Amino acid sequence: MLRTPPQLFQDFETGLITREQLHTAMSFHARGLIEEVQEAHENPLAAWWEGLLARKVASRLAARHGEKRVRQVLTALAEIPDFFPAQWLWNAAHPDVPLFCFLRLRREPIFRIVSIESKAGVVFVTVEYGASGKGEATRESFTLRHRPLGGLEVAERLF
Numbered sequence: 001m002l003r004t005p006p007q008l009f010q011d012f013e014t015g016l017i018t019r020e021q022l023h024t025a026m027s028f029h030a031r032g033l034i035e036e037v038q039e040a041h042e043n044p045l046a047a048w049w050e051g052l053l054a055r056k057v058a059s060r061l062a063a064r065h066g067e068k069r070v071r072q073v074l075t076a077l078a079e080i081p082d083f084f085p086a087q088w089l090w091n092a093a094h095p096d097v098p099l100f101c102f103l104r105l106r107r108e109p110i111f112r113i114v115s116i117e118s119k120a121g122v123v124f125v126t127v128e129y130g131a132s133g134k135g136e137a138t139r140e141s142f143t144l145r146h147r148p149l150g151g152l153e154v155a156e157r158l159f
Contacts, residue, residue: 004090
């Protein structure tokens with residue numbers, strides 16, 4: 001499983017990886033971003049349509065649950081070590097990155113938030129990710145709890 005940039009920096013700071021290993025891993029992330037930009041350049045209509053749909057869904061999520069709560073959910077999911085979509089969610093807490101950037105509705109691998117429910121201080125989240133075909137996506141549910149100093153953390157993961 002590919003480690004996210006924050007996880008890589010933590011590994012470097014604790015001495016688990018060398019500076020060269022950090023640079024190699026970060027260059028892999030950079031190549032992935034460049035490939036996505038190239039794909040958008042090669043097919044601007046599909047990229048525009050994907051962005052439009054993602055903006056609509058992000059706007060709906062923010063209206064229902066608040067942008068802060070949605071970002072907290074995404075940040076908590078990004079901290080799961082073996083969660084595949086974490087490679088796109090790792091900077092969800094950064095307010096300058098638009099919320100729609102974290103959703104991948106049609107372009108594979110997809111990432112969708114199916115539901116967010118808050119009950120008695122606990123947040124229940126269901127997401128889909130992976131293949132975009134009908135019934136091919138992986139669906140997981142998570143129970144999140146509030147941290148004492150703010151934010152959310154995963155308390156339970158249900159496959």
